[in-house]
Amino acid sequence: MAKEMNGEMDKESLRQLLEKHESEPGALIPILQEIQESFGYLPEEALVFVSEEVGIPLGKIYGVVTFYSQLYLSPRGKNIIRVCHGTACHIGGAERISEAVSEELGVGEGATTEDGEFTVERVACLGCCSLAPCVMVNDETHARLSPRKIKRIVKKYRKTRVD
Numbered sequence: 001m002a003k004e005m006n007g008e009m010d011k012e013s014l015r016q017l018l019e020k021h022e023s024e025p026g027a028l029i030p031i032l033q034e035i036q037e038s039f040g041y042l043p044e045e046a047l048v049f050v051s052e053e054v055g056i057p058l059g060k061i062y063g064v065v066t067f068y069s070q071l072y073l074s075p076r077g078k079n080i081i082r083v084c085h086g087t088a089c090h091i092g093g094a095e096r097i098s099e100a101v102s103e104e105l106g107v108g109e110g111a112t113t114e115d116g117e118f119t120v121e122r123v124a125c126l127g128c129c130s131l132a133p134c135v136m137v138n139d140e141t142h143a144r145l146s147p148r149k150i151k152r153i154v155k156k157y158r159k160t161r162v163d
Contacts, residue, residue: 009045013038018053028056028064032071041072077112077119079157081105082136086125092132093146098122100147101135104154117158 017034021027028050035046042065051058065071081101085094102108105118112119128134131143135153142153 009043009049011049014046014049015053018050028054028061029068032061032065036071039075041075044073075112075116077117079118079137080121081118081154082121082123082126083109084126084128084132084134084136085122086129086132088129088132089126089134094133096147097133097135097145097150100150101154104151118154 014035017031021031024030031050031054032042035050036042039046047061047065048058050056051061065073083094083098083101085098089097098109101120105113105120107113107118107120109120109122123136126134126136126141128141128143131141133145134141134143135145135150136142137153137157142149145153
């Protein structure tokens with residue numbers, strides 16, 4: 001789709017994407033999803049282009065992007081660590097787990113490591129209450145955690161790079 005070429009966005013691919021959706025009323029979200037699928041996030045240049053081509057104010061586009069938690073304005077890591085802070089995990093020590101993740105990676109919640117390997121997210125519940133405290137790394141759940149176990153988990157994902 002609309003990959004960057006020589007540091008510039010492939011606007012022709014973006015134009016084709018917009019044409020594909022032009023007959024769909026309310027197609028902004030599918031357009032944003034396809035752009036994000038291509039880049040891994042929503043580059044500002046792409047949002048400005050969509051705004052200009054479709055006639056939707058940039059502020060409205062940003063409103064949609066910031067409303068939906070599955071849309072991202074910055075690049076995300078190859079490995080997404082979701083730390084559960086639901087009631088059971090909170091009682092089981094979720095704050096200690098979050099601190100251990102942040103200490104091990106050198107970034108806080110909502111941030112991505114400089115090497116692009118990890119993004120850390122705080123989530124309300126993973127639905128694994130009997131396994132508290134827990135985290136998900138990509139699609140794999142890690143249960144009954146301690147700060148020491150976090151170090152092993154991060155080490156495992158550093159070894160097995162997800163591309």
